[in-house]
Amino acid sequence: MLLSMQGISKAFAGVPALKSASLEVEPAEVMALVGQNGAGKSTLIKILTGAYRRDEGSISFDGRDVDFSIPAEAQAAGIATIYQEINLAPQRSVAENIYLSREPRRFGLIDHAAMRRGAQAVLKTFNLAIDVDRPVAHFDAATRQMVAIARAVTQNARLVIMDEPTSSLDEREVAILFETIRTLKRSGVAVIFIGHRLDELYEICDRVTIMRDGQTVAKSLMTDMPKMALVRHMLGKELAAFQAIAPDAQPAHRPVRLELDKASAGVRVRDVSLAVREGEISGLAGLLGSGRTETARLIFGADRIERGTMQMEGRERTYREPADAIADGIGLVSEDRKIDGIVPDMSIRENMTLALLPKLKKAGIVDRARQDEIVTRYIRVLGVKCASPDQPIKELSGGNQQKVLLARWLATDPRVLIVDEPTRGIDIGAKSEILKLLRSLADDGLSVLMISSELEELLAAADRVTVLSDGTSVATLSRKDLSEAALLGAMAHQVE
Amino acid sequence: MMTTIETPAPQQSGSVSSGNRLLTLASRYGTFVAFLALILFNVAVTPNFLSLQTLNVNLTQVATIVIVATGMTLVIATGGIDLSVGSLMAIAGALAPMIFMGQFWQVESMALAVALAFLLPVVVAALFGLFNGFLVTRFSIQPIIATLVLFIAGRGIAQVMTNGNLQVFKNEGFQFIALGRIAGIPAQVVLMLVIVAAAWAMIRYTVIGRQIIAVGGNEKAARLTGVPVKRVKLFVYMMSGALAGIAGLIVVARNSASDANLVGLGMELDAIAAVAVGGTLLSGGRANIVGTVLGALVIQLVRYTLLANGVPDAAALIVKAGLIVTAVFIQQRAGRQ
Numbered sequence A: 001m002l003l004s005m006q007g008i009s010k011a012f013a014g015v016p017a018l019k020s021a022s023l024e025v026e027p028a029e030v031m032a033l034v035g036q037n038g039a040g041k042s043t044l045i046k047i048l049t050g051a052y053r054r055d056e057g058s059i060s061f062d063g064r065d066v067d068f069s070i071p072a073e074a075q076a077a078g079i080a081t082i083y084q085e086i087n088l089a090p091q092r093s094v095a096e097n098i099y100l101s102r103e104p105r106r107f108g109l110i111d112h113a114a115m116r117r118g119a120q121a122v123l124k125t126f127n128l129a130i131d132v133d134r135p136v137a138h139f140d141a142a143t144r145q146m147v148a149i150a151r152a153v154t155q156n157a158r159l160v161i162m163d164e165p166t167s168s169l170d171e172r173e174v175a176i177l178f179e180t181i182r183t184l185k186r187s188g189v190a191v192i193f194i195g196h197r198l199d200e201l202y203e204i205c206d207r208v209t210i211m212r213d214g215q216t217v218a219k220s221l222m223t224d225m226p227k228m229a230l231v232r233h234m235l236g237k238e239l240a241a242f243q244a245i246a247p248d249a250q251p252a253h254r255p256v257r258l259e260l261d262k263a264s265a266g267v268r269v270r271d272v273s274l275a276v277r278e279g280e281i282s283g284l285a286g287l288l289g290s291g292r293t294e295t296a297r298l299i300f301g302a303d304r305i306e307r308g309t310m311q312m313e314g315r316e317r318t319y320r321e322p323a324d325a326i327a328d329g330i331g332l333v334s335e336d337r338k339i340d341g342i343v344p345d346m347s348i349r350e351n352m353t354l355a356l357l358p359k360l361k362k363a364g365i366v367d368r369a370r371q372d373e374i375v376t377r378y379i380r381v382l383g384v385k386c387a388s389p390d391q392p393i394k395e396l397s398g399g400n401q402q403k404v405l406l407a408r409w410l411a412t413d414p415r416v417l418i419v420d421e422p423t424r425g426i427d428i429g430a431k432s433e434i435l436k437l438l439r440s441l442a443d444d445g446l447s448v449l450m451i452s453s454e455l456e457e458l459l460a461a462a463d464r465v466t467v468l469s470d471g472t473s474v475a476t477l478s479r480k481d482l483s484e485a486a487l488l489g490a491m492a493h494q495v496e
Numbered sequence B: 001m002m003t004t005i006e007t008p009a010p011q012q013s014g015s016v017s018s019g020n021r022l023l024t025l026a027s028r029y030g031t032f033v034a035f036l037a038l039i040l041f042n043v044a045v046t047p048n049f050l051s052l053q054t055l056n057v058n059l060t061q062v063a064t065i066v067i068v069a070t071g072m073t074l075v076i077a078t079g080g081i082d083l084s085v086g087s088l089m090a091i092a093g094a095l096a097p098m099i100f101m102g103q104f105w106q107v108e109s110m111a112l113a114v115a116l117a118f119l120l121p122v123v124v125a126a127l128f129g130l131f132n133g134f135l136v137t138r139f140s141i142q143p144i145i146a147t148l149v150l151f152i153a154g155r156g157i158a159q160v161m162t163n164g165n166l167q168v169f170k171n172e173g174f175q176f177i178a179l180g181r182i183a184g185i186p187a188q189v190v191l192m193l194v195i196v197a198a199a200w201a202m203i204r205y206t207v208i209g210r211q212i213i214a215v216g217g218n219e220k221a222a223r224l225t226g227v228p229v230k231r232v233k234l235f236v237y238m239m240s241g242a243l244a245g246i247a248g249l250i251v252v253a254r255n256s257a258s259d260a261n262l263v264g265l266g267m268e269l270d271a272i273a274a275v276a277v278g279g280t281l282l283s284g285g286r287a288n289i290v291g292t293v294l295g296a297l298v299i300q301l302v303r304y305t306l307l308a309n310g311v312p313d314a315a316a317l318i319v320k321a322g323l324i325v326t327a328v329f330i331q332q333r334a335g336r337q
Helices: A041-048 A071-077 A094-098 A112-124 A141-154 A171-186 A198-204 A227-235 A292-299 A322-327 A337-341 A348-353 A368-382 A398-410 A428-443 A455-461 A484-491 B018-045 B052-077 B085-100 B110-138 B143-161 B172-179 B187-205 B207-217 B219-224 B229-255 B267-277 B289-308 B313-335
Strands: A003-012 A015-025 A030-034 A056-061 A079-082 A159-163 A190-194 A207-212 A215-221 A256-265 A269-277 A281-285 A307-312 A330-333 A416-420 A447-451 A464-469 A472-478
Touching: A003 A041, A015 A030, A015 A041, A015 A056, A015 A190, A015 A207, A030 A041, A030 A198, A041 A159, A041 A190, A071 A079, A079 A141, A094 A112, A094 A141, A112 A141, A141 A171, A171 A190, A171 A198, A198 A227, A207 A227, A227 A484, A256 A292, A256 A447, A269 A281, A269 A292, A269 A307, A269 A447, A269 A464, A281 A292, A281 A428, A281 A455, A281 A484, A292 A416, A292 A447, A322 A330, A330 A398, A337 A398, A337 B219, A348 A368, A348 A398, A348 B207, A368 A398, A398 A416, A398 A428, A416 A428, A428 A447, A428 A455, A447 A455, A455 A484, A464 A484, A472 A484, B018 B289, B018 B313, B052 B085, B052 B187, B052 B207, B052 B229, B052 B267, B052 B289, B085 B110, B085 B143, B085 B172, B085 B229, B085 B267, B110 B143, B110 B172, B110 B229, B172 B187, B172 B229, B187 B207, B187 B229, B187 B289, B207 B219, B207 B229, B219 B229, B267 B289, B267 B313, B289 B313
Parallel strands: A015 A215, A030 A190, A030 A207, A079 A159, A159 A190, A269 A472, A281 A447, A281 A464, A330 A416, A416 A447
Antiparallel strands: A003 A015, A003 A056, A207 A215, A256 A269, A256 A307, A464 A472
């Protein structure tokens, strides 16, 4: 056993992030570490590498009990981490990056010749013959990643952690990376591979550790774990049973309000078709990294559709900016409230009416009376708990912030509302209330496109669910076909 | 038919240590307290401090800084910065005398020429400001670099226009802006008060004002909420340019001369200092116009106090730097909670 982490617990400000999690890695094996957002993967890795301190538990590496307090200690012990955003100095040469902070010296000066020879030698073991004097910024993502791996190898790493290493690579580059990983294995180095694309996991990994809600829920050989079972372990089942609130019987025909046809953009959205009808909640399901949020951004005009078309209420539209989509009656409650949602220092009042402002003006001046009326109404209807509308939004809890953001769009009286993980970070009680709210809005005629990672949510509230896998819409399930098994099957991309 | 949703209110964080509370107070009212302290100190120490003349001297000296700093506050509120203001002052200051002295066309009606001498330079400065905004929004150049272009080129343009010559003039109509009085108050001070009041009201009551704050507070969220981020940025750089133009006119009118080498020299730093001391975060998302005015007044009063008490101007510069460091330190500490 190369690495053994047992009973690891960690809480942030009283909120548990890890509850007695474990992870074991044998020498020269590739261990897949998978789980949803917030499952605790990165916290566990950060504890291993010394970026966080554990509250409880034990770690042994290479037969010794260890407790790294800073990342440099983990590095010295032989644990290297390759992050998504590769930590290289882009303007320095390949050789300099490989030997960064450990430059070979001669008479107290940097021995450039030795550095160049060493860099060429290590890259040659990965069948890579490149000019080591060129800045790393000149090379593609896969090569940069290999430089980072080469750096790990020259540091005599015994364990290399790769955090979503394929997320920005194309197929050819992924093949090169996998060849590199196999080379590492042959030389006895173990790899922890954090990733979401199932096909890749099955191709390169020997074993898998699955995490959910801060716990390790399954460990298995890759070959003993069918895709369906893996996805079920990842998504799990929440204890709170959602009542089915979507009507079982569908009205005969409801006109399509928003339609996406074979849309694609970049590497994340490759071919997505979906339709949202009048008065329905249309779900958008898929694993992490399947392109759900990116699809929402395309619809909303935050990113451009490169190929394919979009129709809104029967007319073909191309939005250059979110403002165009908003003018057409589309709203988007984004997934990450902090980054894409709230303006933290502004008040609840200002945050709630930000989208509505252009309609709230008389000669450029904000109509304060109407603003107050709207804000007071939505605070009451949605039950936002706050000291006053003038309180900065950053002081509210996650659930209350989410309500303010929902109100931001409801106040614009939208025709289509896109909600990206509407119940993330909200307590169980408020979750089902938010779903009921969305349902009642849909019953009043609003078209809701709901992105969710929680199967129960989709099963309870959606009239229809489109499933994305690796940027492609692989299935659309209507209410009568909707079941946990059907969703899991489509997500694992095993459509019968 | 919406359902009412109940969510428990978040727990208020526990007791804040008294040191932190002091810092919060300092960051909120520190500039004002410093301002009051300086007044009291001067009343006690500086002879003849409580006179109309002292008030007028200080206000006229601070007027141009306040006007430029008001524009700078708007730019900084969006998370940007404008280094070109001093150079734009020089351009406006060079243009105005050329207009009423007939260098472009024969002056037939002096009233019209003076009116144009007020209007055109400000419009030109606004257009240069728009150019700054264009560089920032269209090419995503960092504001400090984008405005560095005109910081360097702007003064050159002013010098080329005037062949580097000093323009000396006497024109009562034009110079009213600096030498005239309205109800006993110097005209430039009245102008300053009008501009400050307008900017304050704009930030507080208008849509564009709220959008400026939103862009600085969270640009991504602002864009996803339909705020025309590019247009908002173009607007603030244009306003900053226009206000710098006005300040340029005041300076040349006050001196009865326009020297492209000197008009507005170092103004960008004075304006940024006033904004920083006034409590507007340089990272954007806030626009404390009143704070900016107080910041400019504090810097001016410190200088006046030292000079009036026989401390050389060079030493005053060091004190000014110390003030900025103190103000930024207090903000950072208070913001870290």
